[in-house]
Amino acid sequence: MESNPEVAVKFSEVSYQLGQRSLLSDLNLDVQPGETLVLLGRSGCGKTTTLKLINRLLTPTSGNVWVEGKVTTRWNPIQLRRRIGYVIQDIGLFPHFTIARNIGLVPALEGWPAPRIRQRVETLLQLVGLDSEFAQRYPHQLSGGQRQRVGVARALAADPPILLMDEPFGALDPITRSSIQQEFQQLQRTLGKTIIFVTHDIQEAFILASKIGLMQNGRLIVQGTPTEFLRSQEPEAIAFIQCLRALEPLHDLLKENML
Amino acid sequence: MNLPQSVSQFVNQYGAEIVRHTGEHLFLVGLSMGLALLLGLPLGILITRKPRWSKPVLGVANVMQTIPSLALFGFLIPLPLLGGIGTRPAIVALTLYSLLPIIRNTYTGIMGVDPAVREAGRGMGMTDWQLLSQVEIPLALGVILAGVRVATVIAVGLAAIASPIGAGGLGDLIYRGIAVLDNQRILAGTIPAALIAIGLDVGFGWLEKKLTINH
Numbered sequence: 001m002e003s004n005p006e007v008a009v010k011f012s013e014v015s016y017q018l019g020q021r022s023l024l025s026d027l028n029l030d031v032q033p034g035e036t037l038v039l040l041g042r043s044g045c046g047k048t049t050t051l052k053l054i055n056r057l058l059t060p061t062s063g064n065v066w067v068e069g070k071v072t073t074r075w076n077p078i079q080l081r082r083r084i085g086y087v088i089q090d091i092g093l094f095p096h097f098t099i100a101r102n103i104g105l106v107p108a109l110e111g112w113p114a115p116r117i118r119q120r121v122e123t124l125l126q127l128v129g130l131d132s133e134f135a136q137r138y139p140h141q142l143s144g145g146q147r148q149r150v151g152v153a154r155a156l157a158a159d160p161p162i163l164l165m166d167e168p169f170g171a172l173d174p175i176t177r178s179s180i181q182q183e184f185q186q187l188q189r190t191l192g193k194t195i196i197f198v199t200h201d202i203q204e205a206f207i208l209a210s211k212i213g214l215m216q217n218g219r220l221i222v223q224g225t226p227t228e229f230l231r232s233q234e235p236e237a238i239a240f241i242q243c244l245r246a247l248e249p250l251h252d253l254l255k256e257n258m259l
Numbered sequence: 260m261n262l263p264q265s266v267s268q269f270v271n272q273y274g275a276e277i278v279r280h281t282g283e284h285l286f287l288v289g290l291s292m293g294l295a296l297l298l299g300l301p302l303g304i305l306i307t308r309k310p311r312w313s314k315p316v317l318g319v320a321n322v323m324q325t326i327p328s329l330a331l332f333g334f335l336i337p338l339p340l341l342g343g344i345g346t347r348p349a350i351v352a353l354t355l356y357s358l359l360p361i362i363r364n365t366y367t368g369i370m371g372v373d374p375a376v377r378e379a380g381r382g383m384g385m386t387d388w389q390l391l392s393q394v395e396i397p398l399a400l401g402v403i404l405a406g407v408r409v410a411t412v413i414a415v416g417l418a419a420i421a422s423p424i425g426a427g428g429l430g431d432l433i434y435r436g437i438a439v440l441d442n443q444r445i446l447a448g449t450i451p452a453a454l455i456a457i458g459l460d461v462g463f464g465w466l467e468k469k470l471t472i473n474h
C-alpha cells in the first residue's frame with residue numbers, strides 16, 4: 001500500500017485499543033510537509049498515544065499510519081525513528097551523559113565522525129539559546145527550562161524532517177514559557193520542518209499552529225486552521241475558546257494602561 | 260608470653276597453612292562468583308525483556324537460597340557430573356547461592372531506570388542492544404554491583420562450610436580445630452576468612468560508589 005508521498009504524516013481510520021479499552025477511535029489526519037499541526041485536548045484524551053503511533057512506539061490496532069508515503073509497520077522502526085525527532089513529555093535526558101552527549105545521541109548512533117558531532121552540538125546549543133559552557137554539564141546540573149531546551153536540541157540533532165513534540169514547554173514558568181514559545185516560532189520559520197505539537201494550552205496552540213486538531217475521548221473532533229477552529233460549533237472547541245475569551249477583559253485593561 | 264611473641268609463634272605454626280587455604284578459599288569464591296555472574300547477569304537481563312519469566316526465574320533462585328547450605332552440600336553428593344565430593348560440588352553450591360542477589364539486582368536495577376529515559380532512547384531510534392549497553396546497564400550498575408557485593412560476602416562465608424565435602428579452603432582449619440578442640444587453629448581459619456569478607460565488602464563498596472556517577 002502506498003499513499004501520496006507529498007503527505008508527511010497521514011492517519012486513516014486509525015484505532016488503538018489496550019485490552020478492552022479503546023484509547024483512540026477512527027482517527028483520520030493529514031499533515032503536509034512544513035506544516036505545524038497542534039494536537040489540542042484535555043489531559044488523558046489520547047494525544048501522547050497519537051504521537052507514539054507515528055514513530056511506531058505503538059502500532060494501530062486497526063487502520064494505518066503513513067509516514068512519508070509508507071505505512072509505519074512497513075518501515076524499519078529504527079530507521080523510522082531516526083527520521084523523526086521526538087521530544088517526550090517527561091524530557092527523558094540520559095542522566096549519565098553530558099549535555100553534549102545527550103544532544104549528539106542520534107548523530108552518534110548514525111555514526112557521524114566526532115568533530116562533526118561536536119560542531120553540531122555547538123550549533124544546536126546556540127539555536128536553543130544555551131551557552132556553550134553547558135556542553136560539559138550533566139542534566140541534573142540544569143534547571144527545568146534548560147533541560148527542556150536540551151530536549152528540543154536533542155530532537156533536532158540529526159536534522160530530521162519530522163518533529164514530534166509532546167508538551168515540550170509544559171513544566172516551565174510562564175515567563176520562560178512565553179520566551180521559549182517565541183524562540184520556537186522563529187525556529188519553525190527557519191527550519192521548515194513538519195511538526196506535530198501536543199499541548200493542552202489553547203494559547204500555545206494559537207501561537208504555534210498552522211493547523212489545529214482538537215481531541216476528545218480518543219477522537220479527533222475538529223481539524224482545521226486556527227480561523228476554522230474559532231468558528232467550530234463543537235462544545236469542546238467552544239469550551240477551549242472560552243478560555244481565550246476569559247482573557248479579553250485583561251487585554252482591554254492592558255491596552256488602557258500601557259499606552 | 261607477651262603479645263608479639265605469641266603472634267610470631269602463631270604465624271610460624273600456621274602461616275604456611277593459612278596461605279595455602281586462603282588461596283584455595285579465594286579460588287572457590289572467585290570461580291563460583293565468575294560462574295554466577297556468567298549465568299546471573301544474562302538471566303537478570305533476560306527477565307527484563309520477557310517479564311513473564313521473571314516470576315519463575317526469581318522464584319527458583321529464591322528457593323535455592325532458602326535451602327540450608329549443609330543440606331545443599333548433602334543433596335549434591337549423590338549427583339553425577341555436578342555433585343560428588345571435592346571442589347566441584349562446592350563451586351556448584353556457591354554458584355547457586357550467589358545467583359539470587361545477582362539476578363534480582365540486575366532485574367530491579369534495570370527495571371528501576373526511569374521509564375522516560377528508556378522511552379526517549381527508544382524514540383530516538385536506539386536498538387534494544389544500544390539501549391541496554393549504553394543506558395540501562397550503566398544506570399543500573401550501582402544496584403547490580405550491590406548484588407555482586409552481597410553475593411561475594413555470602414560466598415566467602417559459605418565456602419568455609421564446604422570443607423566437609425572436601426572442598427578445601429579456610430574451612431579445613433576451622434573444622435579440624437573444632438574436631439581437636441584447638442582454638443588457635445579455629446582462629447587461624449576464621450580470622451583470614453573474616454578479613455577476606457571485610458576486604459571484599461569494602462572493595463566492592465568503593466567500586467559501587469565510584470561507578471555510580473553523580474547523577
Ligand SMILES: Nc1ncnc2c1ncn2[C@@H]1O[C@H](COP(=O)(O)OP(=O)(O)O)[C@@H](O)[C@H]1O
Binds near residue numbers: 018041043044049
Ligand atoms: N500503558 C497504558 N496503560 C493503560 N492506560 C493507558 C496507557 N497509556 C495511556 N493510557 C490511557 O490512555 C488514555 C490516553 O492517554 P494519553 O495518550 O497519554 O493522553 P494525553 O497525552 O492526551 O494526556 C488515558 O486515559 C490514559 O490513562
Ligand SMILES: [Mg+2]
Binds near residue numbers: 049
Ligand atoms: Mg500526554
